[in-house]
Amino acid sequence: MGPQAVRFGILGCSSVARRRSIPALLAQPGAALAAVASRDPEKAKAIAAELGCAATGYDELLTRDDVDAVYLPLPTALHVPWGLKVLAAGKHLLLEKPSATSADGARQLVRAAADRGLVLRENFTFPHHAQHATVARLLAEGRLGQLRSFSGAFCFPPLPATDIRYDAALGGGSLLDAGVYPIRAAQLLLGDDLTVAGSSLRVDGRTGVDVAGHALLVSAAGVLADVKFGFEHTYGASYTLWGSTARLTVDRAFTPPATWQPVLRIEEQDHTEEHVLPAGDQWSAAIASFTTAVAAGHHAGHPAEAAGLRSMVRTMELVEDVMRAATRVAA
Template sequence: MPQPMAETRPLRLGVLGCADIAWRRTLPALADVAGLTLTAVASRSAERARRFADRFGCAAVTGYQRLLDRDDVDVVYLPLPVALHGHWVERALSGGRHVLVEKPLAATAAEALRLSGLAASAGLVLRENFTFLHHPQHATVMDLISGGEIGELRAFTGAFGIPPLPGTDIRYRADLGGGALLDVGVYPLRAAQYFLGSTLDVLGSALHTAPTYDVDTSGDVLLRSGEGVCAHLSFGFRHGYRSAYEIWGSAGRIVVERAYAPPPRYRPRIRIEQQDRVERLTLPAADQFAETLRAFVAAVRGEPERGPAPGGRPVAREQLVHASLIDAIRASARGGARDSGAVRAPAPG
């Protein structure tokens, strides 16, 4: 069990899994996060654990449970495949650790609800690592909308597509929770939730499965908010790269490119189009991974929540709403929308 934390010292982080996202983005961002220090990285492979440990200056651990058995770990970052989240999030919470888990929290709403309940009953923080929502560019867009820059909202469109992956990529493995919806589709879905609110119905969805694989490789979704604003989402592994969203209002539109995975030194560009003018805003660069880690530390310390839920919406509840929407999209793709006209995401909890 971890020892009681002194308020002044950094939280000691243990990492379960040597995923590419941890190597490229999450662990390099730690250098700019004062409240967090890396203690150990665990892998099933001693060689992979040592590779990470040598680069990031921490202990190498072979086996995930061995990391959780250490007494110098306060919080856990879990970048494992989605199908492994349930077991290892539960083990980390059972050991008294706060958890930052890669998106999505779980493959189903039932699993997300179960894990959230375990965290709440233990008084621990469980956060889904949707880093893009912590980038300041989206708060700027929200401010523009709130200020009436494009009038009343009429529609949202979001897209995240990447070129085909190597055939051996784990995102093609159903047993590990693969598929385009859980990997790239959740980004425009979460963006629609961010801007349109938590009351979203799935009017229809289509998930395409290539003959070679048993997971979805692309999809389209149509949503409607409680205020009647519709959102069209497109995503997949069969596309030229695109990472964008557009918000269309009664008096103009806002377009954001490189919306979900901007490099830390990239200066975002927001385009505002109205009938008689086009304005381009260039914003300061920001590392959304560092911002996410700071928000996680703040949550563990009991400080006010910093994103990714605007308007005072509780972050933990937003995570459950998102998981319910994933279930509803799958149900609609199987024919639920034809039966009832819409598939509503059940209220979490």
């Protein structure tokens, strides 16, 4: 822990926090873990003892003087109410994705962060992996010729019946949980100026949540984008960019292990090549980027932060458009 380390409180001891975010945070020289909060006091005490920090309740966490920033991995439907409380308490906020269940909720968070002069980040970690910057560079250099289409997918097998992603009241459903990944990848590579041309959702009659879906989008430059998502499939996380002279595919695009060496496959009419890239820990990179912004005195109105927040809000606008346009079929 360095002298200027950002002191974190964890609001909600979720699986993703325990498996991914907390280890990444503990490994960061620019970060320190001050306290963890859980609805279950005994759970908080056990985790705090394991991690060497304080155990608190949700509200108490927000009053602690030794907490500069809060990481919030609660269910999606709780992001806005608790996120607004975090920001009102004067704490920087690293919010697990997606930011909200609606575009209006995302806008509320942005306004609150801007009013208080705080850093607000949505914890999409995959854009922090260097493989996507390499893809963007190849696109800009014209390696694929004129880009014609983007196709992205994030799917995985069914979850336990008790999983919160089957609970509509908590913001469940595959669009909010998985579909936001290829949508955000399309934004990253094609720009935020996307429109939804059509969509379909498979809806579970028992839970009322979508368990799979497919959407067609179009960029301002006329590039066609299709995204697929769901949790009733074998695992897959990839995207393909198809240009006038070549096609590029990225596998393990969204959740590569820290030891994974990405392979970019480029196919032409009579030639195929593979670029093996260095491994990268996107979780660690995301935490490092957030702590660097806080330490530098950034806030929601800073140009770099504002651009990210515009994309965050735009993601939720596109999610709402997918929902409105959807033809729904029974799962």
